[in-house]
Amino acid sequence: xxxxxxxxxxxxxxxxxxxxxxxxxxxxxxxxxxxxxxxxxxxxxxxxxxxxxxxxxxxxxxxxxxxxxxxxxxxxxxxxxxxxxxxxxxxxxxxxxxxxxxxxxxxxxxxxxxxxxxxxxxxxxxxxxxxxxxxxxxxxxxxxxxxxxxxxxxxxxxxxxxxxxxxxxxxxxxxxxxxxxxxxxxxxxxxxxxxxxxxxxxxxxxxxxxxxxxxxxxxxxxxxxxxxxxxxxxxxxxxxxxxxxxxxxxxxxxxxxxxxxxxxxxxxxxxxxxxxxxxxxxxxxxxxxx
Amino acid sequence: xxxxxxxxxxxxxxxxxxxxxxxxxxxxxxxxxxxxxxxxxxxxxxxxxxxxxxxxxxxxxxxxxxxxxxxxxxxxxxxxxxxxxxxxxxxxxxxxxxxxxxxxxxxxxxxxxxxxxxxxxxxxxxxxxxxxxxxxxxxxxxxxxxxxxxxxxxxxxxxxxxxxxxxxxxxxxxxxxxxxxxxxxxxxxxxxxxxxxxxxxxxxxxxxxxxxxxxxxxxxxxxxxxxxxxxxxxxxxxxxxxxxxxxxxxxxxxxxxxxxxxxxxxxxxxxxxxxxxxxxxxxxxxxxxxxxxxxxxxxxxxxxxxxxxxxxxxxxxxxxxxxxxxxxxxxxxxxxxxxxxxxxxxxxxxxxxxxxxxxxxxxxxxxxxxxxxxxxxxxxxxxxxxxxxxxxxxxxxxxxxxxxxxxxxxxxxxxxxxxxxxxxxxxxxxxxxxxxxxxxxxxxxx
Numbered sequence: 001x002x003x004x005x006x007x008x009x010x011x012x013x014x015x016x017x018x019x020x021x022x023x024x025x026x027x028x029x030x031x032x033x034x035x036x037x038x039x040x041x042x043x044x045x046x047x048x049x050x051x052x053x054x055x056x057x058x059x060x061x062x063x064x065x066x067x068x069x070x071x072x073x074x075x076x077x078x079x080x081x082x083x084x085x086x087x088x089x090x091x092x093x094x095x096x097x098x099x100x101x102x103x104x105x106x107x108x109x110x111x112x113x114x115x116x117x118x119x120x121x122x123x124x125x126x127x128x129x130x131x132x133x134x135x136x137x138x139x140x141x142x143x144x145x146x147x148x149x150x151x152x153x154x155x156x157x158x159x160x161x162x163x164x165x166x167x168x169x170x171x172x173x174x175x176x177x178x179x180x181x182x183x184x185x186x187x188x189x190x191x192x193x194x195x196x197x198x199x200x201x202x203x204x205x206x207x208x209x210x211x212x213x214x215x216x217x218x219x220x221x222x223x224x225x226x227x228x229x230x231x232x233x234x235x236x237x238x239x240x241x242x243x244x245x246x247x248x249x250x251x252x253x254x255x256x257x258x259x260x261x262x263x264x265x266x267x268x269x270x271x272x273x274x275x276x277x278x279x280x281x282x283x284x285x286x287x288x289x290x
Numbered sequence: 291x292x293x294x295x296x297x298x299x300x301x302x303x304x305x306x307x308x309x310x311x312x313x314x315x316x317x318x319x320x321x322x323x324x325x326x327x328x329x330x331x332x333x334x335x336x337x338x339x340x341x342x343x344x345x346x347x348x349x350x351x352x353x354x355x356x357x358x359x360x361x362x363x364x365x366x367x368x369x370x371x372x373x374x375x376x377x378x379x380x381x382x383x384x385x386x387x388x389x390x391x392x393x394x395x396x397x398x399x400x401x402x403x404x405x406x407x408x409x410x411x412x413x414x415x416x417x418x419x420x421x422x423x424x425x426x427x428x429x430x431x432x433x434x435x436x437x438x439x440x441x442x443x444x445x446x447x448x449x450x451x452x453x454x455x456x457x458x459x460x461x462x463x464x465x466x467x468x469x470x471x472x473x474x475x476x477x478x479x480x481x482x483x484x485x486x487x488x489x490x491x492x493x494x495x496x497x498x499x500x501x502x503x504x505x506x507x508x509x510x511x512x513x514x515x516x517x518x519x520x521x522x523x524x525x526x527x528x529x530x531x532x533x534x535x536x537x538x539x540x541x542x543x544x545x546x547x548x549x550x551x552x553x554x555x556x557x558x559x560x561x562x563x564x565x566x567x568x569x570x571x572x573x574x575x576x577x578x579x580x581x582x583x584x585x586x587x588x589x590x591x592x593x594x595x596x597x598x599x600x601x602x603x604x605x606x607x608x609x610x611x612x613x614x615x616x617x618x619x620x621x622x623x624x625x626x627x628x629x630x631x632x633x634x635x636x637x638x639x640x641x642x643x644x645x646x647x648x649x650x651x652x653x654x655x656x657x658x659x660x661x662x663x664x665x666x667x668x669x670x671x672x673x674x675x676x677x678x679x680x681x682x683x684x685x686x687x688x689x690x691x692x693x694x695x696x697x698x699x700x701x702x703x704x705x706x707x708x709x710x711x712x713x714x715x716x717x718x719x720x721x722x723x724x725x726x727x728x729x730x731x732x733x734x735x736x
Binding site (some may be wrong): 080168172175177178182204248249251253265266267273 | 330438608614616617652675677678682685711
């Protein structure tokens with residue numbers, strides 16, 4: 001069953017009920033607000049066009065409505081990370097993406113009542129210029145993104161040591177292993193040589209998220225929260241990187257292990273979200289959002 | 291205390307009774323005894339400054355009076371003028387001439403006062419209403435000499451003055467300024483003030499007023515500096531005293547701590563320097579690393595959290611925590627890596643803190659508060675180039691420990707609403723305890 005557009009009245013009632021359940025039973029919920037970049041009649045037309053395509057990207061349980069020039073989407077059982085990943089998927093797959101602004105807000109992480117969440121999502125949509133580094137890289141594939149990042153003048157290139165990337169990877173794993181950490185995703189690739197050392201930080205219990213580790217043949221020591229990704233030898237030896245994405249923080253560190261051995265890093269949610277999504281796209285690691 | 295108007299006790303025959311009235315007229319306070327036995331009673335009860343005793347006053351003879359009075363410690367040095375017929379035996383001969391009696395009385399009182407001036411106790415009492423400085427001030431004003439003997443909770447002490455200046459002090463085995471400043475800090479005990487007393491030697495040369503003000507300053511500053519040092523921890527020298535540039539107080543301190551572990555109190559007692567100088571030197575040597583705490587000491591006796599606070603932390607941070615899992619993290623930041631490193635070293639002295647790695651930044655330590663309440667301590671790297679990494683590490687931190695100076699961390703205010711507490715390099719446990727206390731007041735995680 002494909003989700004359909006509901007009436008605003010139904011949507012409001014459903015939103016109120018979902019938030020009440022989240023409060024009562026400690027569940028998650030997130031709100032996504034999509035607005036068109038041009039305003040006026042064109043905006044209405046643009047958002048209607050986008051809505052039809054967007055419904056195809058949603059889950060059965062998600063509920064959407066059109067209200068004026070806004071498309072509102074309620075995502076039950078979804079946290080801020082899930083909403084960010086959905087935003088990234090919409091921007092990647094929607095033909096009209098360039099003319100859209102998207103803002104997300106999650107229950108508990110951003111606010112607790114409907115008005116508050118709508119306000120925050122609206123503000124984030126207004127701030128969404130789509131012109132950042134992630135915007136420039138969006139049309140590219142994963143490895144092309146990395147090459148462009150290392151060549152892009154937007155981020156200063158620094159002499160980052162392999163040890164620094166290893167420590168960042170270790171910190172990403174520890175971050176996912178703490179109880180209070182809201183769900184996160186980490187992708188780790190450290191030149192194919194140091195994974196064993198990095199995995200020493202891995203606790204025996206489940207992580208509060210998923211860890212993707214680039215591994216020569218994709219068969220590392222089993223762990224319920226780790227997915228080993230068989231990355232090509234040549235690429236594995238060329239790049240060291242860590243991408244970390246969670247509701248409360250994001251980090252990207254990328255290092256060219258080649259001649260220059262320079263690297264870039266940023267605490268940029270959009271960029272981390274884009275790179276995590278592209279990595280999963282590149283290796284067929286699509287997961288359900290939420 | 292000697293009264294300004296001398297009290298005379300007269301025991302005379304009725305024929306000489308007029309002398310008493312004459313003496314009163316001359317300004318003396320006069321007690322009259324009817325006979326020798328009454329004179330003895332009154333002398334014992336009232337301890338007059340002088341007794342005028344007529345050999346013929348009856349009931350008690352003069353020899354018996356003398357024997358009994360001299361046997362009494364309180365009266366042994368009381369001047370007694372005898373009145374008799376034999377000039378060889380009596381101080382004054384009959385018939386008495388009132389003017390001569392007055393001259394003789396005044397001379398005897400003056401002699402007694404001079405005798406007291408040669409070391410006799412002038413005054414005694416308890417401290418409290420009168421401070422030690424109050425007691426010394428009259429001698430200072432009169433540019434006189436004397437000694438003040440003190441019986442205080444810190445021990446028996448003496449302060450000597452000469453020509454209005456403090457020239458020496460002694461307290462137990464301490465001499466000079468160390469003894470003086472400790473004594474001047476006392477406000478309880480009793481004292482005896484002697485208007486004379488030659489000091490054994492002169493060890494103090496500073497002016498009276500300077501010493502009094504300095505004692506007050508040292509008392510305040512000492513209290514403040516002691517507050518920065520863990521009272522129960524033991525310190526030991528981290529460098530060989532022979533390799534340290536000569537500076538008397540420092541080399542004495544390091545000599546004392548070379549191969550020996552002492553508490554702050556033991557160190558202060560062991561060195562013959564004013565207490566503040568010892569503590570200042572210790573604090574300085576500790577901060578630059580020449581003196582270190584003996585591992586495993588610190589505040590080991592004190593729990594960082596109460597059971598109730600632990601329960602609150604577990605409820606707020608660890609709803610879904612599994613066994614051995616850290617509940618959350620606390621960020622540690624500061625501008626100077628060396629000071630941050632030392633702060634972590636200070637934290638590691640808490641038995642609940644386990645250092646995890648030698649790394650400069652990242653998860654450097656784990657704080658185990660017991661019953662599954664575990665927190666990670668994450669050091670943030672400084673410098674503009676590593677700011678993105680610092681933001682990543684700060685994300686999700688439930689508390690912040692600041693090691694001053696932390697000027698470069700202005701952006702923290704906008705990036706994190708976690709409560710922040712300043713971490714002292716010496717007594718890190720107090721800062722940590724304060725932060726944990728504040729975590730319990732923070733609303734539940736959003």
